[in-house]
Amino acid sequence: MREVNSRKAAIIGxxxxxxxxAFALMQSGLFSEMVLIDANRRKAEGEALDISHGLPFxxxxxxxxxxxDDLTDAAIIIVTAGAAQRIGETRLxxxxxxxxxxxxxxxxxxxxxxxxxxLIVANPVDILTCVAAKLSGxxxxxxxxxxTVLDTARLKYRLGEHLGVDPRSVHAFIIGEHGDSEIAxxxxxxxxxxxxxDFCASCGCxxxxxxxxxxxxxxxxxxxxxxxxxxxxxxxAMSVRRICEAIVRDEKSVLPVSTxxxxxxxxxxxxxxxxxxxxxxxxxxxxxxxxxxxxxLDLQASAATLKxxxxxxxx
Ligand code: NAD
Numbered sequence: 001m002r003e004v005n006s007r008k009a010a011i012i013g014x015x016x017x018x019x020x021x022a023f024a025l026m027q028s029g030l031f032s033e034m035v036l037i038d039a040n041r042r043k044a045e046g047e048a049l050d051i052s053h054g055l056p057f058x059x060x061x062x063x064x065x066x067x068x069d070d071l072t073d074a075a076i077i078i079v080t081a082g083a084a085q086r087i088g089e090t091r092l093x094x095x096x097x098x099x100x101x102x103x104x105x106x107x108x109x110x111x112x113x114x115x116x117x118x119l120i121v122a123n124p125v126d127i128l129t130c131v132a133a134k135l136s137g138x139x140x141x142x143x144x145x146x147x148t149v150l151d152t153a154r155l156k157y158r159l160g161e162h163l164g165v166d167p168r169s170v171h172a173f174i175i176g177e178h179g180d181s182e183i184a185x186x187x188x189x190x191x192x193x194x195x196x197x198d199f200c201a202s203c204g205c206x207x208x209x210x211x212x213x214x215x216x217x218x219x220x221x222x223x224x225x226x227x228x229x230x231x232x233x234x235x236x237a238m239s240v241r242r243i244c245e246a247i248v249r250d251e252k253s254v255l256p257v258s259t260x261x262x263x264x265x266x267x268x269x270x271x272x273x274x275x276x277x278x279x280x281x282x283x284x285x286x287x288x289x290x291x292x293x294x295x296x297l298d299l300q301a302s303a304a305t306l307k308x309x310x311x312x313x314x315x
Contacts, residue, residue, distance in 0.1 A: 001113050001114075001115045002072045002073050002113065002114075002115060003073065003115065004073055004074065004075045004114075004115045004116050005033065005073045005074070005075060006075045006248060006280075007030075007031050007032040007033060007075070007248075008031060008032070008033040008034070008035075008073060008074045008075055009025055009030075009031045009033075009034045009035075009074060009075065009076045009077075009078065009244065010034070010035045010036075010037065010066075010070065010071050010074040010076070010077045010078065010116075011025075011034070011035070011036050011037065011078045011080060012037045012038075012077065012078070012079045012080065012081050012105055012109075013037075013038060013079060013080035013081025013082065013122065014036050014037070014038040014040075014043050014044045014047045014080075015038075015043075015080065015081075015231075016231040016232075016233040017080040017121060017122075017231075017232075017233045017236055017237065018036070018038070018047075018078070018080040018081070019047045019051075019233075020233035020234055020236070020237035021078060021080060021121070021233075021236070021237040021240040021241070022034060022036060022047060022048075022051050022063070023051055023054075023237065024237040024238055024240065024241040025240070025241055025244060026051050026054060026055070026058055026061065026063065027054075027058055028241050028244070028245065029058065029059035030241075030244055030245060030248045030249075031061055031244075031248070032059075032060065032061045032062065033061060033062045033063075034061060034062070034063045034064075035063075035064060035065070035066035035070040035071070035074065036048050036063070036064070036065050036066065037065070037066055037067060037068065037070070037071075038065075038081070039081070041065060044065035044066075045065040047065075048063045048064050048065045051063055068108045068109065068111075068112055069112065071109055071112050071114050071116070072112045072113065072114055073114075073115075073116075074114065074116045075116045075117065075247070075248065076116055076117050076119055076244055076247060076248075077109060077114065077116050077117070077118050077119065078119045078121060078240060078244075079102075079105065079106075079118065079119070079120050079121060079122055079128075079132065080121045080122055081101055081105060081122055082098045082101060082122030082123060082128075083097045083098055083101060084231070092309065092312060094124075095124055095127055095309060095313065096313065098122060098123070098124070098128060099127075099128070099131055099313055099315075101122075102122075102128055102131050102132060102135065103135065106118075106131070106132050106135035106136050107135055109136060110135065110136045110137055110138070116142070117142045117143075117144075117247060117282040118132055118136060118138060118142060118143045118144075119144065119145070119146065119240070119243060119244075120132050120143070120144070120145040120146070120258075121145070121146045121236065121240060123178070123179075124177075124178070124179060124309070125145040125146060125147060125178045125258055126145060126147065126177055126178060126179075126258045126270070126271045126272050126273070126306050127271075127306065127309055127310060127313070128145065129143065129144060129145035129147075129258045129259075129260075129271040130260065130270055130271045130310060131313070131315060133260055133271070134315050135315070140259065140260045140283070141281050141282040141283050141284060142281075142282045143260075143282075144257045144258055144259045144271075144276070144282060144283040145178070145257060145258030145259075145271060145273075146178075146236065146239055146240060146243060146257065146258070147178050147256055147257045147258030147259075147271075147272070147273030148173070148174040148175060148176070148178050148182055148256045148258070148273040149239040149242065149243060149255050149256055149257060149273075150178070150235050150236050150239040151174035151178060151182055151218055151219070151221075151256075152172070152173050152174045152256050153167075153235060153238070153239060153242075154174075154218045154221050154235065155170075155172055155173075155174050155184060155214070155215070155218045156168070156170045156172060158214045158217060158218060159172060159189075159196075159214060162205065162210065162214060163191065163199060163200070163203060163205065164203065165191055169191055169192045170189075170191055171189065171190050171191070171192070172184070172185065172186070172188070172189035172190075172196065173185045173188065173189075173256050173275055173289065174215075174218060174256065174273070175256055175272070175273050175274050175275075175289070175299060176272050176273060176298070176299050176302030176303070177272055177273075177302045177305060177306055178258065178273065180219065180305075181298075181301060181302035181305045181306075182218075182219055182273075182302065183295055183298045183299055183302060184211075184214075184215035184218070185289060185291060185295055186211065186215075186292075186295070187290065187291060187292040187295055188289055188290055188291070196211075242255070243255060243257065243278060246278040246279065247278060247279065247280060247282065248280075250279045250280040251278070251279060252277050252278070252279045252284070253277070253278050253279075254275045254276070254277055254278075254287050255275070255276060255278045256273040256274065256275050256276070257273060257276050257278060257283055258271045258272055258273045259271055259273075259274075259276055259283045259286070261274075261303070264286060264288075265291070265296055265299055265300060265303075266300060267299070267300065267303040269307070269310075270303060270306045270307055270310055271306075272299075272302060272303060272306060274286055274287075274289060275287040275289050
């Protein structure tokens, strides 16, 4: 296995999400080399050129369109390649199409004997993380999904707005599936050490209905954005940047990424999001989160939803 270059990133899939992530990473100064790969080579070339033209205003780095041979020494390989849902297509049909895309991508990555981390972003991210873990044969700490990092950012943003505080002072997680069965873990939420409900009471906004509404809004954000502009990409691009930062700087940050589960809350054999320590080793270890009885049941229901989809996919 070739040694990885900790300052090199690769992005597979240069559509809205891949290109926005590349742009966010260019601005981050985290990497000195970034290769863009897409089934449509000219698209990758165009994005590489366009983003490179911003370099005089950023930190030096090399950005280029490449192919799978360029992955061997990449520290992080971000997979955003995926098909969008067609009109009238069921969710399961979309899953099958994206699994087929992964069947063409992941073995190519695995064949290069890469020592880097596979960060899955394409949807359904939890299912595709399982697929990537299985097809790559990489150790599980080196294959994980962006999971509910974006949903958690949306929750913090909305709570910050509601409470009149900086969203960075809000500590709360969305856990479970990145999708319709996700859960807002209210019982562990706090504002800089003050339990969320106490904080709400102190500022006169302790309305359970409002909190439930915020969780619903977060869950439906992607639908709302897609209805207006056909795709979501800036929020996820910043989430990708945040995850990369935690890895490259070996931050040991706690992020709700999607990892393979082995028994926490009775869940195993699938990937979903729970708080995880993220550092140079990738998804290094799960952080024990305390959940209420109802939150535990909801998390188990979310896992059951994912399991039923997984059971219909042949790998
Ligand atoms: P897009 O259609 O704009 O881009 C997809 C890109 O993948 C295209 O450029 C296409 O040429 C490329 N591609 C397809 N098959 C390929 C293959 N076999 N090899 C290499 N490249 C291939 O879509 P998008 O809006 O960028 O979304 C990409 C994915 O990201 C979707 O699955 C979307 O649902 C997902 N997404 C995830 C999150 C998240 O939070 N995880 C958020 C937003 C979007």
